[in-house]
Amino acid sequence: MSNEDITLTVGDAQVTVQPGNGGRIGGLRVAGTELLRQGDRFGCFPMVPWCGRIRDGRFRDGATVRRMPLNSPPHAIHGTARDGAWRTARTTTDEAVITYDLVDPWPHSARVTQVVALTESSLTLTMSIxxxxxxxxxxxxxxxxxxxxxxxxxxxxxxxxxxxxxxGADHLPTGHRIDPKPGPWDDCFGMPDGVDVTLTWPGRLALKVTSPEQWVVVYDEQDAAVCVEPQTGPPDGLNTLPRLVTPLEPLEATTTWSWTRL
Incomplete structure (x- = not known):
């Protein structure tokens, strides 16, 4: 098992998986056009074992209060797995399976598995803890x-x-739900029937981001990129809407990006 980059190709779609760089999707090319930003903040990284910010880096874990490093002071942001080296479990021409074992500072032993599956017109990402x-x-x-x-x-x-x-002013949800406001956004939205967001580049491509999950963060405050982030709960969700991983019940989520040329 190595953590070298993996390239999957189906038709004119090509995806690069980077196990050694936090389990990141390094790029997605359709008919030779790269859809994901390159350079400093690039590709698509997994947010696990939490998404977005944890207020003050603290969350309640049963009767214990845990503290995570404040990598976005005064908060902890986007989990720990994006900073680690994942390993390749298996790979074919159109699918890769990579794994990561959660380690300190996360206080619990667990394995994260991410499956990357490519077709001619879609990319499906599935992750479990x-x-x-x-x-x-x-x-x-x-x-x-x-x-x-x-x-x-x-x-x-x-x-x-x-x-x-x-x-709120601290970029975290206040606990109140409001009618959706016009952008620009760095905001979390509820979609009870599942995440369904379409990005359209007129005359070029339409890409639909879907997920059975009910939460999506949309971030479009940068000139270079737009982020559409399906997730299993809102920011600070370890405190406000925790999902439990148990020996009998892993936590699993999936998202599919499907595209059509215009």
Whole structure:
């Protein structure tokens, strides 16, 4: 088992998986056009075992208060797995399976598995957290950096959330749900029937991000990229809406990106 880059190719779609760089999707090319931003903040990284910010880096774990490193002071952000080296479990021409064992500072032993499956017109990412020891709260999500502009065409976003999580001055949800507001956004939205967001680069490509999960963060405050992030709960969800990983019940989530040329 190595952690060298993996390239999957089906038709004119090609995805690069980087186990050694935090389990990140390094790039997605369709007909030779790269859809994901490159450079500093690039590709699509897994958010696990939590998504977005944890307030003050603290969360309640049963009767214990845990503290995570403040990598986005005064908060902890986007989990620990994106900073670690994953390993390749198996790979074919159109699918890769990579794993990561959670380690300190996360207090519980668990294995994260990510399956990357490519077709001619879609990419499906599936992630699970399994433990054979203690139960603990966790979250799963993905943070893609889609190019705002493709071949001169600026992206438009189309989605119909049921609500928006009101955002406080500290960038965390206040606990109140409000009617969705116009962007720009760094905000979490509720989609009870499942995440369904379409990015359209007019005359070029339409890409639909879907997931059975009910939460999506949309971040479009940067000139270069737009982020559409399906996740199993809102930011600070380890405190407000925890999902438990138990020896009997792993936590699993999936998202599919499907595209059509225009």
């Amino acid at each position: 399994e433990t054979y020891q203690d139960s603990f709260p966790a979250q799963i999500g993905w943070h893609p950096w889609f190019h705002r502009t493709l071949d001169g065409a600026d992206v438009t976003l189309d989605f119909a959330p049921a609500w928006q999580e009101e955002r």
